[in-house]
Amino acid sequence: MKKIQLLLILSITLISFAFIPQSDNRTIPSANIKNLDGGDVNTTELQNNGKPMIISFWATWCSPCKRELNNIAELYDDWVEETGVKLIAISIDDARNAGKVAPYVNGKGWEFEVYLDANQDFKRALNVNNVPHTFLVNGKGEIVWQHNSYSEGDEYELYKQVKKLLEAK
Amino acid sequence: MNITKNIVIILLSLITILSNKLSAQGIEQILSKGEVHGNFQLDMQYYKEDSLIGAQAVPEDVLMNGFANFIYTNGNFEAGVRYESYLNTMLGFPVKYKGNGIGYRYASFTNKEMKITVGNYYEQFGNGLIFRSYEERGLGYDNAMDGIRINYKITEGLHVKGIIGKQRYYFETGEGIVRGIDGELMINDFFGGSLAESKTKLTLGGSFISKYEADQSSQYILPENVGAYAGRFILQRGKIRFDGEYAKKINDPSADNYFIYKEGEAFYLQSSYSTKGFGLTLSAKGVDNMSFRSERNASLTDLQINYLPALTKQHAYNLLATLYPYATQPNGEIAFQGELVYKFKKETLLGGKYGTSLLINYSTVYNIDSTKIVGNDSLRQGYTTKIFSIGNEKYFDEINIEITKKFSPKLKGIFTYSNLMFNQAVVQGKTPQDHPNIYANIGVIDLTYKLSKKHAIRTELQGLFTKQDKQDWATFLIEYTYSPHWFVAVMDQYNYGNKKSEERIHYYFGAVGYVNGTNRIQLGYGRQRAGIFCVGGVCRNVPASNGVTLSITSSF
Structure with a gap:
């Protein structure tokens, strides 16, 4: 009986797999996050008019995250001008620090679009283990590159990927 | 056949x-349209005996924690599962995690304005003062709900959530049933018209939670249904923002409050003002008898229904983060915090060529003004309080100044000074007689030197100076990174000022890691000091250990 069950499951799985097309580009999954005004935003609405988009997970208590975003902030004007890329910073700060996010972002003069993912629904939906974790999304909303953790200089690799995306067009 | x-x-x-x-x-x-994605983490340690720091070897030699999440999505349908493995649980994690199992599984679908989830889910109402189910895998904290949730978007600007379920208790669920409802009304979106365009934005929210646990006590008549409710608002106009939440809980005798029948309450107020280059946050919080669990006798981080955030700066440097971290006292506290972020512009006296960034944080926590009821307390109220009034015992206090400065394209630094007071008797539940308040000065110099675009060296020099506890500490860290793949780091924490010369111990640790996309492998060796490790606001006690550690994370 067990063998038959196994066979059944196996055959169904195989049949299903046969239909799954060979595309490994993932789209942005749906989750509800908050903008800094307290309004609800569904992550499927995140977009940049057909241009590339960087989604970076961070927290106010995470030093490498802040190093990464502060380093990118210095280059950001040039990046936007050259490629039209947009950076979306997703803070996973919870009620303890969420209220400090907007003052921190403004105080540091970041020009990024910032959202709050206080209960980590978007983080879970994107299978992020820990912060910092950065995604690159193409103009069609597909995730084409991602990177976990941050080392000094990683921003150049990220920007290389952004440019590569535009060249591929 | x-x-x-x-x-x-x-x-x-x-x-x-x-x-x-x-x-x-x-x-x-x-x-x-179907997609499968997942993530994986494994932590493993080989334990060596080290009598100097009190580290034990373990009978298994090696202990391991691991898990993998798999999520399948197809249009409006989603299902996920997490396999967890503890063979056996690493030291410092709750020992009730044992063996292998499915710690989390769920399915959900969205049909127009309604989303239905069955199985496990994480959710929170408002700031979490009366309800938050949450996970922090790195610390073994997980109070996921197991039951049913409905998210309903009634109309533009009006959302309702309903939940019912039991809470996760290791590979089982707790006895209690938790159910509740939360509504949020975004005035501007709801009424639309000219309000939608208004610069002033107002959001109102209200929530109710009730837990059921049978009364099996022979000593007391316990309430089997305990209700809690909360109301909140967010008011924003341009650069100014106010938000607040007030919560109340009816009588809820539990091991945490020594089985008193007093009602509990809490508030959390925040205001902020920010503009480019300047940010200011002021906040206040009061908590009285607000421990809320789905089993009366649960302890530690088990079966917590709500979340009471600590109103203190959350630190990242290890001496600051792990020696004297503050944790909210659910039985009663009142806290204040202010944070200022300021950027001195480029080409000014203090800004220099690249600009200088300043962050000042001040936080202070006291007990609430309360009077113990002596003599006849037939209603078992325990004490009387005024939640908005400050008591005379200080729990914690810190001023923290952080300056971020770039000197040249190659060199930049972060300089931190902190002065703190820590009431270890209250926060860590120690005897006050031989555990006096700790007063410490801490300094950190964090320098990054870029050798080239891809190669960099970072050093941290930390000093903690105190006359109490274990006296003075120093930490030195040097890290070499080769972007985007490699890093190597060596660290030494040295309790050089300890009055007992035999306890002047070096806690050395070395690690090497490789990162490729979402794959990360780290191999480490060294000593780990006994202490409190906190991630994302949740802390756990970790015993001293010595040995080889391996961590692997990946996702796809």
Whole structure:
């Protein structure tokens, strides 16, 4: 009986797999996050008019995250001008620090679009283990590159990927 | 044999039906929308005995914690599962995690304005003062709900959530049933028209939670249903923002409050003002008798229904983060915090060529003004309080100044000074007689030197100076990174000022890691000091250890 069950499951799985097309580009999954005004935003609405988009997970208590975003902030004007890329910073700060996010972002003069993912629904939906974790999304909303953790200089690799995306067009 | 035949027939007819109903292309279309993604983490340690720091060897030699999440999404449907493995649980994690199991599984679908989730889920109402189910895998904290949740968007600007379930308790669930409802009204979106364009934005929210646990006490008549409710608002106009939440809980005798029948309450107020280059946050919080669990006798981080955030700066440098971290006292505290972020512009006196960034944080926590009821307390109220009034015992106090400065394209630094007071008797539940308040000065110099675009060296020099506890500490860290793949780091924490010269111990640790996309492998060796490790606001006690550690994370 067990063998038959196994066979059944196996055959169904195989049949299903046969239909799954060979595309490994993932789209942005749906989750509800908050903008800094307290309004609800569904992550499927995140977009940049057909241009590339960087989604970076961070927290106010995470030093490498802040190093990464502060380093990118210095280059950001040039990046936007050259490629039209947009950076979306997703803070996973919870009620303890969420209220400090907007003052921190403004105080540091970041020009990024910032959202709050206080209960980590978007983080879970994107299978992020820990912060910092950065995604690159193409103009069609597909995730084409991602990177976990941050080392000094990683921003150049990220920007290389952004440019590569535009060249591929 | 009959069964085989039947199954083959069913299978064939299923395929036939499917292919008749939907063309092969149709099926392909449905399945092609499906995506499977996942993430994985493994931590493993080989434990060596080290009598100097009190580290034990373990009978298994090696202990391991690991898990993997898999999520399948297809259009409006989603399902996920997490396999967890503790063979055996690493030291410092709750020992009730034992063996292998499915710690989390759920399915959900969204149909127009309604989303339904069955199985496990994480959710929170407002700031979490009366309800938050949450996970912090790195610390073994997980109070996921197991039950049903409905998220309903009634109309533009009006959302309602309903939850019912039991809370996760290791590989089981707790006894209590938790149910509740939360509504949020975004005034501007709801009324639309000219309000939608208004610069002033107002959001109102209200929530109710009730837990049920049977009364099996022979000593007391316990309330089997305990209700809690909260109301909140967010008011924003341009650069200014106010938000607040007030919560109340009816009588809830538990081990945490020594089985008193007093009602609990809490508030959390925040205001902020920010503009480019300047940010200011002021906040206040009061908590009285607000421990809320789905089992009265649960302890530690088990079966917590709500979340009471600590109103202190959350630190990242290890001496600051792990020696004297503050944790909210759910039985009563009142806290204040202010944070200022300021950027001195480029080409100014203090800004220099690249600009200088300043962050000042001040936080202070006291007990609430309360009077113990002596003599006749037939209602078991325990004490009387005024939640908005400050008591005379200080729990914590810190001023923290952080300056971030770039000197040249190659060199930049972060300089931190902190002065703190820590009431270890209250926060860590120690005897006050031989555990006086700790007063410490801490300094950190964090320098990054870029050798080239890809190569960099970072050093941290930390000093902690105190006359109490274990006296003075120093930490030195040097890290070399080769972007985007490699890093190597060496660290030494040295308790050089300890009055007992035999306890002047070096806690050395070295690690090397490789990162490629989402794959990360780290191998470490060294000593780990006993202490409190906190991630994302949750802390756990970790015993001293010595040995080899391996961490692997990946996702796809």
